[in-house]
Amino acid sequence: xxxxxxxxxxxxxxxxxxxxxxxxxxxxxxxxxxxxxxxxxxxxxxxxxxxxxxxxxxxxxxxxxxxxxxxxxxxxxxxxxxxxxxxxxxxxxxxxxxxxxxxxxxxxxxxxxxxxxxxxxxxxxxxxxxxxxxxxxxxxxxxxxxxxxxxxxxxxxxxxxxxxxxxxxxxxxxxxxxxxxxxxxxxxxxxxxxxxxxxxxxxxxxxxxxxxxxxxxxxxxxxxxxxxxxxxxxxxxxxxxxxxxxxxxxxxxxxxxxxxxxxxxxxxxxxxxxxxxxxxxxxxxxxxxxxxxxxxxxxxxxxxxxxxxxxxxxxxxxxxxxxxxxxxxxxxxxxxxxxxxxxxxxxxxxxxxxxxxxxxxxxxxxxxxxxxxxxxxxxxxxxxxx
Numbered sequence: 001x002x003x004x005x006x007x008x009x010x011x012x013x014x015x016x017x018x019x020x021x022x023x024x025x026x027x028x029x030x031x032x033x034x035x036x037x038x039x040x041x042x043x044x045x046x047x048x049x050x051x052x053x054x055x056x057x058x059x060x061x062x063x064x065x066x067x068x069x070x071x072x073x074x075x076x077x078x079x080x081x082x083x084x085x086x087x088x089x090x091x092x093x094x095x096x097x098x099x100x101x102x103x104x105x106x107x108x109x110x111x112x113x114x115x116x117x118x119x120x121x122x123x124x125x126x127x128x129x130x131x132x133x134x135x136x137x138x139x140x141x142x143x144x145x146x147x148x149x150x151x152x153x154x155x156x157x158x159x160x161x162x163x164x165x166x167x168x169x170x171x172x173x174x175x176x177x178x179x180x181x182x183x184x185x186x187x188x189x190x191x192x193x194x195x196x197x198x199x200x201x202x203x204x205x206x207x208x209x210x211x212x213x214x215x216x217x218x219x220x221x222x223x224x225x226x227x228x229x230x231x232x233x234x235x236x237x238x239x240x241x242x243x244x245x246x247x248x249x250x251x252x253x254x255x256x257x258x259x260x261x262x263x264x265x266x267x268x269x270x271x272x273x274x275x276x277x278x279x280x281x282x283x284x285x286x287x288x289x290x291x292x293x294x295x296x297x298x299x300x301x302x303x304x305x306x307x308x309x310x311x312x313x314x315x316x317x318x319x320x321x322x323x324x325x326x327x328x329x330x331x332x333x334x335x336x337x338x339x340x341x342x343x344x345x346x347x348x349x350x351x352x353x354x355x356x357x358x359x360x361x362x363x364x365x366x367x368x369x370x371x372x373x374x375x376x377x378x379x380x381x382x383x384x385x386x
Contacts, residue, residue: 012047015040028059091186094147096138101282104136105275107266112140115189115231120212122232122261124195126239127268129248130319133235134193136268141189146229149183150191153198155250159205164219175219180209187229196236196251203258206232210261239265270306270320273299279320280327287331294336297363298323304358316351336363 016023016037023029034047053061107125114121115137125133134150141148151162164177183190195203209215210232214225237243240254271279280295302318309317322343329339340359344352 008045009049011041012037023062028061030059091147091188094149094188095145096142096148098142099139101286102139103275103279105271106268108136111136115140115146116144118229120231121263122210124262124265125235125268126265129237130321131268131270132320133268134191137191137233147188148191149179149188150193151179152193153195155199157198158202163205164217166219181217181224184215184224184226184230187227190232192232192234194236195234196238196240196254200252200255204255207258207261273303276320280323283324283327287328289331298326301359301362305355314351316347
């Protein structure tokens with residue numbers, strides 16, 4: 001019987017290696033892959049030696065003693081056969097990647113001081129779209145190697161997605177904690193992106209957490225005490241009062257008591273011309289398409305459009321993010337005008353035409369013509385010069 005089992009195992013692993021050759025490098029095999037091997041072998045016998053090395057939902061570590069083809073495989077994950085425990089204390093993977101093209105500006109220093117202090121100080125950052133609000137928080141955490149959990153909110157975001165819920169895993173009911181509780185337990189900065197797009201009623205569940213007090217998690221009947229370093233930073237295009245001009249459809253009027261729990265509100269504007277020029281030139285160097293003249297023209301162009309927008313002359317504007325899109329398009333197509341046109345296609349026809357016309361004027365200004373100076377004709381005289 002043992003010989004038959006060993007033969008089945010060898011046949012199964014050989015077929016698995018043939019059908020899924022990357023199993024060796026992954027060190028794991030999925031349930032659908034196991035079922036595929038069983039179907040190929042025309043057997044209803046399960047590979048029980050693999051079923052005992054479960055590392056996740058429908059995922060199994062290849063047994064250390066198994067041989068697939070001529071390759072000895074070892075499981076990449078230390079297994080406890082009775083359970084699979086997620087280690088939330090390993091937050092190294094949550095540290096954002098540093099962006100060498102990032103240029104600090106605006107409220108960067110103040111937010112850096114808040115995050116470095118480790119003091120719980122909920123902060124709200126409002127400002128127009130595409131000006132680097134979320135990126136600023138990410139890059140501060142990247143600089144100081146601090147983990148960050150970022151959650152983008154919308155009308156469908158509910159309390160269970162933020163705090164935690166019961167879910168069915170492999171036929172068993174398990175309690176899965178949400179990102180807010182994970183951040184609390186590990187002293188992690190929590191970035192609530194587009195918070196004004198969330199439902200006002202849902203966000204009320206965060207009020208006790210925004211006070212920095214212990215939170216009672218009813219599903220586990222546990223009082224969770226926030227660890228040192230835990231903080232909440234929210235970003236939004238509005239200050240929670242809705243969008244009157246219709247530019248930010250989907251934003252909501254937030255509860256006044258909820259907003260009052262944020263200690264400070266930062267107003268983030270677009271970077272000034274000097275900073276924006278540096279950002280664009282850095283990107284051009286990264287994408288190996290340096291063009292100082294094009295960079296300067298883009299900054300002048302965007303500045304002129306923004307001033308016109310503020311004066312009510314146009315209904316759209318050019319964001320810093322839109323400028324980055326143009327630089328990337330330039331790196332791909334190597335043509336200035338094409339990069340500008342492609343990235344202006346998102347606007348309506350009239351706005352697009354106006355923006356492109358303005359760029360043409362900025363990039364190819366009409367030379368000034370010196371005014372003609374009238375010269376008085378000489379007065380007639382009877383004298384004949386010699």
